[in-house]
Amino acid sequence: xxxxxxxxxxxxxxxxxxxxxxxxxxxxxxxxxxxxxxxxxxxxxxxxxxxxxxxxxxxxxxxxxxxxxxxxxxxxxxxxxxxxxxxxxxxxxxxxxxxxxxxxxxxxxxxxxxxxxxxxxxxxxxxxxxxxxxxxxxxxxxxxxxxxxxxxxxxxxxxxxxxxxxxxxxxxxxxxxxxxxxxxxxxxxxxxxxxxxxxxxxxxxxxxxxxxx
Numbered sequence: 001x002x003x004x005x006x007x008x009x010x011x012x013x014x015x016x017x018x019x020x021x022x023x024x025x026x027x028x029x030x031x032x033x034x035x036x037x038x039x040x041x042x043x044x045x046x047x048x049x050x051x052x053x054x055x056x057x058x059x060x061x062x063x064x065x066x067x068x069x070x071x072x073x074x075x076x077x078x079x080x081x082x083x084x085x086x087x088x089x090x091x092x093x094x095x096x097x098x099x100x101x102x103x104x105x106x107x108x109x110x111x112x113x114x115x116x117x118x119x120x121x122x123x124x125x126x127x128x129x130x131x132x133x134x135x136x137x138x139x140x141x142x143x144x145x146x147x148x149x150x151x152x153x154x155x156x157x158x159x160x161x162x163x164x165x166x167x168x169x170x171x172x173x174x175x176x177x178x179x180x181x182x183x184x185x186x187x188x189x190x191x192x193x194x195x196x197x198x199x200x201x202x203x204x205x206x207x208x209x210x211x212x213x
Contacts, residue, residue, distance in 0.1 A: 001026055002119045005042055007033040007053040007062065008081065013104065017052060020108055027115065036060030043069055043076070050118045051078045052111075054104070055089040063092040070097035077118035082129060090129070099123035099195050117165050122184075123196040127163045148190045154208065156183040160196050161203035 014032040022029035033039035055062035079100040
C-alpha cells in the first residue's frame with residue numbers, strides 16, 4: 001500500500017483529491033492538510049511515502065513545506081500541484097526537492113500515474129509544466145553534460161523530459177525496465193541533476209527538445 005498525504009488550502013480541491021485517490025486499492029489515503037504547517041505535522045504523525053501538495057497556500061506555503069520535509073525525510077516523494085498562474089513558485093519547488101509537477105486541473109489518470117511513479121522512486125512531470133518552466137526559466141544552452149551521453153542515454157533523457165515513466169520508456173525502446181532505471185541513473189550523474197524534473201529542464205535547456213515538443 002502506498003501511504004499518501006495531500007495538502008491544499010481549498011476544501012473542494014482536498015475533497016476532489018480524496019475522491020480520486022482514496023478508492024484506489026493500493027493507496028492508503030492518510031488525510032488532507034490545509035496548509036504547509038499542518039502538512040508537516042501530519043507527515044510527522046502518519047509517515048507518508050508520497051505527498052501531493054499545492055504550492056500557494058496561506059501561512060506556510062508549499063515550497064517551505066517541501067524544503068523542510070525533504071530535509072527531514074529525504075525518502076518521502078513530494079509532488080507539487082500547480083496552476084499556470086503560479087510560475088514564480090515552480091522553480092522554488094524544483095530547488096526544494098519536488099520530484100514531480102502536476103496541473104491542478106490535469107488528467108486524473110496522470111495523478112494516479114504520478115503517485116505510483118513517485119512511489120517507485122521515478123517521479124513524473126506534466127509535459128505542459130515542463131514547457132512552462134523552460135519558457136520561464138531558460139538560460140543559454142549548456143551542452144557539456146549532454147555531449148557525454150550515449151545515443152541510448154540521450155533517447156532516455158528525451159523520453160524522461162516528455163514525462164514518460166520507466167515502464168513506458170522500456171516499452172518504447174524495447175528494453176527492460178531495470179535497464180531504463182540504470183540509464184536514468186547514469187544520465188542524472190552525467191548531467192549533474194538529482195531528479196527527473198531537473199533532468200527534464202536540462203533536456204530542454206540543452207536543446208535536446210524544444211518547448212513545443
